[in-house]
Amino acid sequence: MGYSLLLISIIIIILIIMVVLVGVQRIKNDPYKDLSLDEWNCPECGFLVQVGSKCIYCGYNNNSK
Numbered sequence: 001m002g003y004s005l006l007l008i009s010i011i012i013i014i015l016i017i018m019v020v021l022v023g024v025q026r027i028k029n030d031p032y033k034d035l036s037l038d039e040w041n042c043p044e045c046g047f048l049v050q051v052g053s054k055c056i057y058c059g060y061n062n063n064s065k
């Protein structure tokens with residue numbers, strides 16, 4: 001009983017490590033890393049910009065990062 005529990009724990013830990021490694025690889029290989037995907041509110045007109053760092057309404061450029 002103790003052995004199978006240990007085995008399951010090891011498998012779960014290996015799975016978590018693999019998921020983390022895949023996530024890190026995706027971040028490193030992301031071709032759109034320069035394109036901000038975070039939503040932000042334009043301070044000029046209040047429009048919620050969903051993609052990019054430039055407001056499509058008034059042209060305000062959000063380069064705070």
Ligand SMILES: [Zn+2]
Pocket residue numbers: 042043044045046047055056057058059060
């Ligand atoms: Zn704006």
